[in-house]
Structure formats: C-alpha cells, structure tokens
Amino acid sequence: EWRLMTARSDGVPAYVVAPDSLLLEIADQRPTTVAALRRVKGMGPSRLARYGEEIVEITGSLTD
Secondary structure, eight states: OHHHHHHHHHTSOHHHHOOHHHHHHHHHHOOOSHHHHHTSTTOOHHHHHHHHHHHHHHHHHOOO
C-alpha cells in the first residue's frame, strides 16, 4: 500500500520506489532503525535518503 501511494505521488512505477525483492527483504528483516535498513540488500543511499524514515516508521509499527 505504501509503495503504491508513494509511486503515484512521485509519478513513477512502483518498482522504482521498491522492487518486490526489496520489500521481501524488508519484511523478512523488519529493520527498526535507518542503520538497520541500510544493511538490507537493495537499499542504496538514494533510496535510503528518500524513503528510509518512512520505511522504518512502517516496519517499527509492525507486530508479530
């Protein structure tokens, strides 16, 4: 849901915001800090700067 809304807002395809493989890695690791998110494969400096805080906010709010 976040990826789709962000992609529409940015005017880009959803895979540009985050490809499926990156979402799976994030879901698997559930990083709760930007430093932890930085270690996720596919999370480069540009994507981290643009979307990092939002992703951490989302993953930090998830419960098992």
